[in-house]
Amino acid sequence: MAKQDSKVAMIIVLTVIAIASATVLSLVHSVTQPQIEAVSEERREEAILGVLPGAVDYSEIEKDGLTLYEGLDEDGNVVGTAIERDGSGYGGPVGLMIGLDLDNNKVLSVRILEHEETPGLGARIEEGWFIEQFKEKPFGDEFLIDEDLEGIAGATLSAQAVGAAVSDSIDRIEIALAGGMEEYIAGLIQEVLPGTEEHETVTKDGIELHKGYDAAGDLAGYVIPVQGDGYGGVMELKVGIDPNLEEILGVTVVDHSETAGIGDVIAEADFQEQFIGKSLTDQFVLDEDIDGAAGATVSSEAFVEAVRDAVEKAKGLN
């Protein structure tokens, strides 16, 4: 009997202690929770306003599963968009707040929220000079350490974690703004093949390309993805060609790393529209058939070269 009593006692005592503990904790929780939320809210707000120069307020928006913060100036104009993101560092996650200018496709500012990197080595990602390097970088930049960004001696992984997180966030935002990956590609195809409603991706002679179809289901043209070797790094293009393989219907840049304000003219409509209507038999010589941009010969040449490449590939489809 004594044994049984003690078993019952064990259960009762342990249960009572657990209930008492839960009661105390929920009381403490209800007292501290608002304060904990206020602290984290305050930190987030400070970080958001910190990476969006000129912002005095922000509003939270959801886009395709991403939480974005739009920074607003005193007159309520959008000055930039911030996104919070974790990079994977050497010691653990590196929490970042990234401020982006979505109108001009460039980075505004980056801030390290938290990290567990090695003091004196990886922890130097917090230093001003390192973070400053991200300012004004175009979206197409690859953010590679030692190429696009100066690294930190002895902390390559930590530095690269920040670069990769920024680059990844930009990709995600671009895709999210287009309404998802499928929509994003469909949007690019529509841009170079006006009137396209449907598309399929096919591989022909080892070349991956998209076939666009109009509303009636007729072939609207081919889209050939090509790469160019620009001044700042690789640029990716999509070239739209008519169904009879006679002329170019449109050209667009998917990704580039050209210098903001100089080489990035290749991303502008004025430059790209020069290619529309060009015959596939054209020579595509810079400054003869196509006007290059002043001070951006290398970027323009790389672009034209890539288009020539697409034209050659298109001719091979016959």
Add this chain to the structure above:
Amino acid sequence: MFKEFIKGLWEENPVWRLLLGMCPALAVTTTAINGMAMGLATTFVLIGGGVVNSLLKNIIPQKVRIPCYIVVISTFVTIVDMVLGAYFPEIHSVLGLFIPLIVVNCLILGRSEAFATHNPIHLAIIDAIGMGVGFTWGLTLLGGIREFFGFGSIFQLQILGDWFTPWVVMILPAGAFLTMGVVLGVFNNISEG
């Protein structure tokens, strides 16, 4: 009664004599303030857990005493975690990861098991305060030494000038073991000599 308090400071100091709670002692003591904050948080849990476990010593059945102690201790640890998070976010962001681990700090369970549940409540409180103060000064000293060599400062007060190149190793895990070993050696020498 005074004896129960004073023993924690030196004779049975948890850091230097009992070598209990080594995980936080090595992990968080990168600066003096971190060491002190961890010591004070542990002291609070020691006192809270000690008092409650001492009060409940006749109610708790022998066989389930360890789970009961742990539930009581973890309650206090969670309170510390919430309160630090709400009112001392700076310290919480540094110690954050280690606060929940106070639950399994063998110093706390050890004092509940070895002392609080065999002694009346007033002695349990005195013992907990003594051990807590002993743990706190131990961690503060460790943190102070590491901060001095690792940053050239103590309690964030810059002591060494620009000529000093910080010994980064001192704030890395290796520095914790080096400091612990050297200080332990010195203290052993003092108490034996």
